Amino acid sequence: MSSLTTPTFKSPYLIFIGDADNTIDAKTGLGIAQWCPERVAGQLRFAGNPLSLGVPDMTLQQAVDAGVKSLVIGVAPVGGVIGPHWVAVLEEAAAAGMDIVSGLHVRLESLPGVETAARQSGASLINVRTPAESLPIGTGIKRSGKRLLMVGIDCSVGKKYSALSLAKAMQARGMDATFRATGQTGIMIAGTGVPIDTVVADFVAGAAEVVSPANHPDHWDVIEGQGSLFNPSYAGVSLGLLHGSQPDAIVVCHEVGREFIASAPQLPTPTLQACIDLNLRCAQLTNPAVRCIGVSVNTTKLTEADRGDYLATLEAELNLPCVDPIADGCDRIIDRLFTEFQ
Amino acid sequence: MSSLTTPTFKSPYLIFIGDADNTIDAKTGLGIAQWCPERVAGQLRFAGNPLSLGVPDMTLQQAVDAGVKSLVIGVAPVGGVIGPHWVAVLEEAAAAGMDIVSGLHVRLESLPGVETAARQSGASLINVRTPAESLPIGTGIKRSGKRLLMVGIDCSVGKKYSALSLAKAMQARGMDATFRATGQTGIMIAGTGVPIDTVVADFVAGAAEVVSPANHPDHWDVIEGQGSLFNPSYAGVSLGLLHGSQPDAIVVCHEVGREFIASAPQLPTPTLQACIDLNLRCAQLTNPAVRCIGVSVNTTKLTEADRGDYLATLEAELNLPCVDPIADGCDRIIDRLFTEFQ
Numbered sequence: 001m002s003s004l005t006t007p008t009f010k011s012p013y014l015i016f017i018g019d020a021d022n023t024i025d026a027k028t029g030l031g032i033a034q035w036c037p038e039r040v041a042g043q044l045r046f047a048g049n050p051l052s053l054g055v056p057d058m059t060l061q062q063a064v065d066a067g068v069k070s071l072v073i074g075v076a077p078v079g080g081v082i083g084p085h086w087v088a089v090l091e092e093a094a095a096a097g098m099d100i101v102s103g104l105h106v107r108l109e110s111l112p113g114v115e116t117a118a119r120q121s122g123a124s125l126i127n128v129r130t131p132a133e134s135l136p137i138g139t140g141i142k143r144s145g146k147r148l149l150m151v152g153i154d155c156s157v158g159k160k161y162s163a164l165s166l167a168k169a170m171q172a173r174g175m176d177a178t179f180r181a182t183g184q185t186g187i188m189i190a191g192t193g194v195p196i197d198t199v200v201a202d203f204v205a206g207a208a209e210v211v212s213p214a215n216h217p218d219h220w221d222v223i224e225g226q227g228s229l230f231n232p233s234y235a236g237v238s239l240g241l242l243h244g245s246q247p248d249a250i251v252v253c254h255e256v257g258r259e260f261i262a263s264a265p266q267l268p269t270p271t272l273q274a275c276i277d278l279n280l281r282c283a284q285l286t287n288p289a290v291r292c293i294g295v296s297v298n299t300t301k302l303t304e305a306d307r308g309d310y311l312a313t314l315e316a317e318l319n320l321p322c323v324d325p326i327a328d329g330c331d332r333i334i335d336r337l338f339t340e341f342q
Numbered sequence: 343m344s345s346l347t348t349p350t351f352k353s354p355y356l357i358f359i360g361d362a363d364n365t366i367d368a369k370t371g372l373g374i375a376q377w378c379p380e381r382v383a384g385q386l387r388f389a390g391n392p393l394s395l396g397v398p399d400m401t402l403q404q405a406v407d408a409g410v411k412s413l414v415i416g417v418a419p420v421g422g423v424i425g426p427h428w429v430a431v432l433e434e435a436a437a438a439g440m441d442i443v444s445g446l447h448v449r450l451e452s453l454p455g456v457e458t459a460a461r462q463s464g465a466s467l468i469n470v471r472t473p474a475e476s477l478p479i480g481t482g483i484k485r486s487g488k489r490l491l492m493v494g495i496d497c498s499v500g501k502k503y504s505a506l507s508l509a510k511a512m513q514a515r516g517m518d519a520t521f522r523a524t525g526q527t528g529i530m531i532a533g534t535g536v537p538i539d540t541v542v543a544d545f546v547a548g549a550a551e552v553v554s555p556a557n558h559p560d561h562w563d564v565i566e567g568q569g570s571l572f573n574p575s576y577a578g579v580s581l582g583l584l585h586g587s588q589p590d591a592i593v594v595c596h597e598v599g600r601e602f603i604a605s606a607p608q609l610p611t612p613t614l615q616a617c618i619d620l621n622l623r624c625a626q627l628t629n630p631a632v633r634c635i636g637v638s639v640n641t642t643k644l645t646e647a648d649r650g651d652y653l654a655t656l657e658a659e660l661n662l663p664c665v666d667p668i669a670d671g672c673d674r675i676i677d678r679l680f681t682e683f684q
Contacts, residue, residue, distance in 0.1 A: 137605065138574055138575040138576075139575070197544040200540055201538065201579045202575075205574060230627060232481070232482030232547060232627055232628050233547055233548070235581050235627070239571075243574045264481060266482065267482055278623070281620070282571075285572060285609070
């Protein structure tokens with residue numbers, strides 16, 4: 001078992017949204033403000049930007065005075081390119097000693113003024129897309145603590161949202177539970193994690209072992225899933241994550257209306273039963289006792305009336321709690337978890 | 343489908359074995375001399391080294407005179423470190439304009455004299471462990487031509503040897519078949535390929551698509567496998583390779599006496615039937631018509647008498663041709679391939 005740990009970002013955060021004025025471009029910032037408000041001091045937006053994360057506006061100087069430790073870039077720039085008006089803010093923040101946390105493709109070190117300012121002030125430049133340098137090979141050796149992994153019929157069907165909802169609901173019920181991030185937005189919310197899809201293939205299972213380290217027997221890691229065993233582009237990532245996570249329980253994530261694999265539209269999505277079966281079969285390699293405890297469904301495309309019928313039918317078919325975490329919360333899945341594991 | 347291709351090394355080769363005097367250290371050189379003798383001009387070994395690849399000895403000058411295009415490092419140095427007596431040879435070869443092909447961990451560019459000599463002469467420094475820079479994401483879209491992929495109960499059970507044997511036997515029977523390499527030794531034998539386990543996880547299936555590109559309908563790619571779906575360290579690599587290869591047929595590779603997963607000895611190896619079943623089930627995602635056409639067994643640990651009994655029992659159990667390619671050749675598997683596909 002590896003003793004390697006992943007870096008943890010220093011809070012409180014100032015979330016930079018600049019001139020990004022729509023919720024899609026600013027989804028990382030919105031996610032951070034929603035899921036870890038206790039780590040957020042404020043937001044920095046350019047004059048005239050009507051979009052707000054619902055946290056106090058701050059200048060860099062106000063953030064410094066408030067003890068902010070990290071400027072977190074909460075937006076994706078249009079076209080992926082950072083303009084000079086953004087670079088100036090990052091440079092000033094680094095000069096003031098704030099760590100800069102970025103999930104952008106461009107590496108912060110490649111921005112000359114930013115690199116120099118950080119070097120002079122001692123601030124860290126954290127590129128969330130870059131995995132740790134020395135990840136171990138997966139061992140498959142059982143470690144203590146319990147693990148709940150999200151899996152899915154495809155990419156982008158709500159695995160991160162489901163994991164965050166479940167972790168929060170478990171904590172609210174007094175359980176010792178930790179959200180574990182495997183993608184860049186999740187990492188920025190959790191303040192730590194490994195971007196699993198950027199890891200060299202041989203180390204994916206080892207990276208997953210690092211993400212959810214040994215813990216005390218009653219602790220639950222709630223692990224963000226990636227991809228799908230049924231996605232022909234990324235299934236290898238999903239399998240490495242499944243084996244390295246050694247889940248005691250899985251929740252299958254699904255989106256109503258997702259009939260074809262998004263990145264391979266010639267392929268239909270699997271049935272939920274097929275998805276459950278293959279994930280359990282593969283997961284048994286590193287945890288023979290694995291079981292599926294529920295289905296998390298994004299029902300945004302259904303009317304309120306249809307939603308209830310849809311979930312009731314699914315629940316009868318699969319004999320598992322089927323919920324939309326946005327509409328219903330996750331309590332019925334956690335009830336099942338209690339029944340199965342307490 | 344990607345039009346990206348992998349680099350091909352220039353032959354003829356001079357194989358460097360230096361002072362490596364045992365067949366384990368020199369296995370890459372031995373493999374190249376065995377499987378692609380038509381590309382080998384000679385070997386370069388230090389004075390007094392009794393190990394020979396069975397090809398002519400040459401000095402660098404003799405190799406230059408004979409039109410050698412590449413010096414291929416056919417050995418792994420003890421402890422992985424290249425000594426100064428090796429570097430001097432590489433530098434001299436690069437200065438003479440030969441490309442240097444290396445499967446070592448150390449990058450050739452990091453050897454100062456070698457880098458300078460290559461820059462001045464225009465020779466290429468080829469690090470086989472380094473994958474192409476811009477691999478595509480896998481599409482899962484069916485491409486023309488036929489593909490035969492080796493899979494296994496574990497790592498290092500004869501997948502490369504089986505693929506090379508099958509490709510050679512198919513060619514001998516007049517079939518249009520190409521060995522496709524996915525590991526460094528295989529790449530040095532084939533002169534081209536992608537080291538699939540060094541690819542960033544998101545691109546493994548895409549890399550596999552590049553390794554066996556579209557071809558004419560009767561052409562067979564015989565693809566070297568990697569890892570195993572039952573190896574908890576590397577199964578993700580195996581699954582990405584399986585999906586990207588879109589095999590029409592698989593051959594399962596096995597080693598008699600391999601009772602536990604080599605890198606995870608707490609886990610038993612799977613039964614051959616379980617290995618066939620899970621590989622077919624997963625492969626169906628990108629090729630629903632996939633079938634298993636045989637089992638390739640390394641029976642080195644059995645006596646000659648026991649070998650026949652063992653293979654006959656296995657064959658009755660699985661209803662598939664079961665051969666040891668070293669002892670028996672691969673013809674019975676190719677017979678099955680003809681029956682199934684012609």
